[in-house]
Amino acid sequence: MELQDDRTEEQKRTHPVLWGGTDSFMSGWGKAEGGNSFAFWACQDGIENRVERWVRARGDIKRVRQVSPDYKPSGAGHCHIYVVDEKHPAYSY
Secondary structure, eight states: OEEEEOOOHHHHHHOOEEEEEEETTTTBSGGGBTSEEEEEEEEOTTOHHHHHHHHHHOSSEEEEEEEOTTOOOOSSEEEEEEEOOTTSGGGGO
16 A cells, blocks of 8 residues: 655644545556555644534545544555645635
């Protein structure tokens, strides 16, 4: 499993809430060839409900769930952790 985590070391402490799931569009090809692609969005406490609603509203994310800050799925595939800041669309969702 290849993990691409966009958070800095500080953001790993300040953005402990991760919402996301299986990316049905990216699974099976590219960096996830032969496996699943996972996408999660890291956010600060207090906006997790907005981020959850935004993730659930996306059509490409399946099995939406919250995971631990140190989440890393096993098996073949790719997992990308994005950071939700004030400029991210989920921030004002």
